[in-house]
Amino acid sequence: MKRALAVILIAAFFCVAAVCAQTPPQAPKPAPELQRLNYFVGSWTTEADMKPSPFGPGGKYISKDHAEWMPGGFFLTSHSNMKTPMGPGTELAVMGYKPDDKVYTYDAYNSMGEADHSTGTLSGDTWTWTSDEKMGGKMIKGRFIIKELSPTVYSFKFDMQPEGGEWTTLMEGKSTKITGKEEPAGKEKKKGNKEGKEDKD
Numbered sequence: 001m002k003r004a005l006a007v008i009l010i011a012a013f014f015c016v017a018a019v020c021a022q023t024p025p026q027a028p029k030p031a032p033e034l035q036r037l038n039y040f041v042g043s044w045t046t047e048a049d050m051k052p053s054p055f056g057p058g059g060k061y062i063s064k065d066h067a068e069w070m071p072g073g074f075f076l077t078s079h080s081n082m083k084t085p086m087g088p089g090t091e092l093a094v095m096g097y098k099p100d101d102k103v104y105t106y107d108a109y110n111s112m113g114e115a116d117h118s119t120g121t122l123s124g125d126t127w128t129w130t131s132d133e134k135m136g137g138k139m140i141k142g143r144f145i146i147k148e149l150s151p152t153v154y155s156f157k158f159d160m161q162p163e164g165g166e167w168t169t170l171m172e173g174k175s176t177k178i179t180g181k182e183e184p185a186g187k188e189k190k191k192g193n194k195e196g197k198e199d200k201d
Contacts, residue, residue, distance in 0.1 A: 030073040033097045036122060037076045037104070039148065040067045040095070048156075048173020050085055055160070059085030061173065086112065104129075118144065138163040152177035 044065045052058035063082035070077055080091040093108035104120035106129055120129040125148040132141055141161040148154045158171040 028074075031097045031099045033099075033104070034073065034076075037095055037097075039151075040076060040078070041069065042067065043178040044175045045178060046080075046082075046173060046175040048171050050171050051169060053160075053168065053170050055170065057085045061085070061171065063091075065175070082110075116142075118142065143167070149174075152179060 044067075046061070046063045046065060048061040050056065050058050050061050061082065061084050063080045065078055065080040067076055067078040069075070074096060076095040078091075078093040078095070080093070082089050082091065089111045091108055091110040093106060096105045097103070098105055098119075101119070104122070104127075106116070106118040106120060108116040116131060117133075118129040118131040120127055122128075127146040127148075129144040129146075130142065131144075132139060134140070140163065143159045143161070144156065145159075146154050146156045153174065153176050155174045156172070157169055159167045159169050161167045
């Protein structure tokens with residue numbers, strides 16, 4: 001009896017192994033919703049007005065941003081060089097999508113030591129990103145709204161709501177996509193013939 005049971009178990013093991021060998025697990029594929037993030041792919045210039053608040057001084061915000069897909073197509077990465085009322089800085093942001101929760105994700109880290117973790121939804125041409133974080137022992141809600149005005153221009157505003165308080169707009173601005181090929185800074189075209197040599201008199 002024991003020998004028969006052992007033979008059955010061994011046969012079952014080899015059958016399962018054979019099935020697994022014939023049907024290897026499928027590699028995960030990016031969610032179709034991720035295609036909507038293609039809107040942000042490319043290079044952009046951003047200009048905004050920051051309002052004075054307990055979170056920082058008011059003034060102009062200017063940045064140059066470049067977004068591209070990571071290999072695999074699951075995450076869109078964005079690198080930014082910015083000038084803010086608090087000084088210059090850089091930022092790395094990563095956008096994705098969580099199919100189980102049906103929300104977009106946004107995680108950003110900058111050279112000023114700030115980290116932002118938001119989730120977003122899309123309705124027509126309007127993106128709404130929300131976040132919750134603790135500051136000074138109190139919870140603060142954030143809301144970042146993007147309105148696509150055209151394939152190359154979008155407006156945005158950032159609101160915050162302290163615990164027990166009202167929503168306040170801290171930042172409003174517009175981003176414009178850079179089209180065409182830009183000449184690298186500091187590089188000038190040489191005047192001359194087709195070989196790049198200067199013409200002689």
